[in-house]
Amino acid sequence: MKQSDTIQRVRPPGSRLPGILQTALWAKDPWxxxxxxxxxxxxxxSANMYPFGEVVYVSDPDAIRRILTIDAPKFATGEANRAIEFVVGPxxxxxxxxxxxxxxRRNLTPIFHGPNVENYLDVIxxxxxxxxxxxxxxxxxTLLPRIQAISMEVMIQAVFGVREPARLNRLRRLVPQLLSMNPLLILFPVLRRSFFGVGPWAGFVRIRNELDEILYAEIRQRRRSLDYQGSDALSLLLQDSADGLALSDxxxxxxxxxxxxxGHETTSVATSWFFERVLQHPDVLRRLNSELANDDTxxxxxxxxxxxxxxxPTMDVGRILQEPHLVGGYRFDAGTMFALSLATLHSSEDSYPDPDVFRPERFLENPPDRGRFLPFGGGRHRCIGSSLAIVEMRAIVTNVLSSTELRPVSAGEKMRPRGPMMVPEQAASAEVISNRLYRG
Structure with a gap:
């Protein structure tokens, strides 16, 4: 046997701590x-993570590029996301x-690109x-919950075109409740059972059922009235169904x-971090205001x-290997879980000098290649709403900066985990110095 063959069968290095302890350390501070x-x-x-077992973390740019593009057919995304199927549906x-x-994806893509995204701007x-x-x-x-409210309203009104007041109010109440579910329901499937109608699972099911009732009622109403000629996402999906592409309810x-x-959660978290970072860097804020005043974005x-x-906004992208394969010189069996670590990829000194320094100029002077900057993932499973997210971020930032003067209330906020994302510890809190839009 060649030495190279032996090397290729060696497992990646990793902690020898018990899996439950590794999982606890990760849950406390994934970053x-x-x-x-x-x-x-x-x-x-490698890491040992409950309930997945061995998870192989990858932050090597070339290995990530191959997994997302060249070798993509060997890796399953849906299976890697199975833990949230009970939330989003099969x-x-x-x-x-x-x-x-x-x-x-072919049916959904037009909804979030080109003219359709521009059509949402006035409502946004x-x-x-x-x-x-x-x-x-x-x-x-506290900017995070306020931006979440904006992003939620964008999704409900601009993207889905819901206008009926009672449904609007119920969606505004229910979606945040759905997102604030007990995270243990994701990690421990055994908890997904009702204990005499009480407990976290029973509460989650009630919220999900009420949301389903609203969405199916909206779909039925539009099908009956043939009211799906608009540019919102729901109308476009119904148009596809009417054109014979067989999208079911x-x-x-x-x-x-x-x-x-x-969709709205990742956008609102990223936008909140934008303000938290910019308010901590007055030089960046001054240049932003100056260039935006001249309509230069x-x-x-x-x-x-x-x-x-x-x-x-997303620390890791999950994939599950479908057949034996080499990744980064290591041989892996089918069924191996991979976490493509965007957080460590983006903070690598090999790709970004002084990676802990917030310096927007780096994207003007020497922009990284695509394989080293993947905030929305990559390949055929790249986030389908990335264009809408950027348009929404631009609109929120431009409107807020042009109408208000904000000042941070702390010297910088730490990251804390909330679900799969890292949010500002104080929810990106800021003092409102002035606001020309304030109505009293």
Whole structure:
């Protein structure tokens, strides 16, 4: 046997701590856990994570590129997301691979690109102005929940075109409740059972059932009245169904839930981090305001990119290997779980000098290649709502900066885990110094 063959069968290095302890350390601070492990073990390391067992973390740019593109057919995404199927449903884009995924993505893609995204802008701006008009000068505003409210309203009104007041109010109440479910329901499937109608699972099912009732009622109403000629996502999905592409009510429901529950959350967290970082860097804020006053968004886009780099909305992208395969010189068996670590990829000194420094100029002077900057993932499973997310971030930032003066209330907020994301510890709190939109 050749020595190279022997090397290829060696497992990646990793902690020898018991799996339950590794899982606890990861759950406490996923960012710190990944950073320390990468420093100690290198860009490919293994961990023992409940309930998945062995998880192979990858932050090597070339290995990630191959997994997402060249070798993508060997890796399943839907299976890696199975833990959230009970939330989004089995026909969600997140759950599918192969031809099913290709067909559904082909139907969904136009909704979030080109003219359709531009059609949402007027509604987005009116929603932002309505929210910002309530920020009283002299008060402290916690930006994360306020931006979440904006993003939720964008999804409900602009993307899904829901207008009926009672349904609007119920969605505003229910979706945040769905997102605040007990995270133990994801980690411990055994808890997904009702204990005489009480407990976290019973509460979650009640919320999910009420959401389903609203969405199916909206779908039935539009089918009956043939009211699906608009540019919102639900109308476009119904148009596809009417054109013979056979989108079922269940498929439309599952992807509506996916967008409502997942799409708005990542955008709002990323935008909150944008303000937290910019308010801590007055030089960046001054340049932003100066260039936006001249309708120049070049530096804005660079600042958004730097925010997504240093505070990626999604820390990891999951894949499960479908057949024996080599990754980074190691041989893995079918069924191996991979976590493509965007957090450590974006903080690598090999790709980003002084990676802990917030410096938007790096995206103007020497932009990284695509394989080293993947805030929305990559390949055929790249986040389908990335274009809408960027448009929404631009609109929120531009409107808020042009109408208010904000000041941070702390010297910088630490990251804390909430579900699969890292959010600002104090919810990106800021003092409102002035606000020309304030209505009193």
């Amino acid at each position: 710190l856990y990944a950073q320390r492990a990468r420093t100690r073990y290198g860009p490919i390391f 026909r969600s884009l997140l759950m599918l691979d192969g031809e099913d995924h290709k067909r559904l 701006r009116s929603i932002i102005d309505a929210e910002v008009s309530r920020w009283r000068p002299g008060s402290t505003v 269940a498929e439309i429901r599952d992807n509506a839930i996916t967008l409502l529950a997942v 070049t530096y804005l886009d660079a600042t958004i990119s730097e925010t997504l780099r240093i505070r990626p």
